[in-house]
Amino acid sequence: MCGIAGLQVRDPSLEPRLGELLTGMLHQAAERGPDSAGVALYGDARLTPPGHSAVSLLAPGDASASEIAARIGGDTAAVTVSQSTVVHSPTLAVADLEKAVRAAFPQAVITGRGTGLAVLKGVGHPDVLAEEFDLRAATGRQGIAHTRMATESAVTPEGAHPFSVDENVCLVHNGSFANHATIRRELRAEGIEFDSENDSEVGARFVAAQLAAGHDLEKALKLLCERFDGFYTLLVTTGDTFAVVRDAIACKPAVVAETDAWVAMASEYRYFAHLPGIESARVFEPEPEEVYTWQR
């Protein structure tokens, strides 16, 4: 199981409704993944002011958001939401902000980094977490949500999706990779470090390595199809790109719907039922091993 939902807004007048629409999708996905849930939000001004570099982390200990920002220093500010904290800065580059966060909190698990990107995730029922995230009030241009029923690693906050291990890139997965331990060893031999034992993180690290090698996202996902065995439907986003791919036998469910106002992807059609204009949307099931991408 595991449920995936994603929404990319094309019509800017829908941006204020991103959270409301995504909350409805996440709720429908809850029964596919009652263990944990997470969201990635691109452009939610509550969490990351426009243009600010942002780093998301699993809240380190009992420190308040202002104490966290004070310890990181400079012109950073922070917001704590449920089990996550989002730190942002108007001047630091994303990589420099990440370095500053790591220096101040060496033990913290960093769950996202990007411009105007916030990643919130945790253990618990998806509906409860959506309330804690106040997801209904979120705004933005792109959002993804995942509900987890763990297959490959323990139910922990760092094992929850999305996995965002590269600037602006977020990945959610339904399925299980059969050869993830082998690929993890290969990536470790190249110096790549992991935050969890989760197989989906191996997929995210592999995609990041392909992007670092100069491939675009479409090619990175084609290479993933060649290298990974097992079952997968993946949704990968960058804030500007929305990409979907399934394994060779399309074992895990996936459906896409698009209108002039939005493109959405879900594990089941019913997650779309409340989206405006769904009656006239183009709806289809992605083909096996075909990489679909949409640009904003």
Ligand SMILES: NC(=O)CC[C@H](N)C(=O)O
């Ligand atoms: N049920 C799933 O699709 C699980 C996804 C992934 N294998 C995990 O353990 O998180």
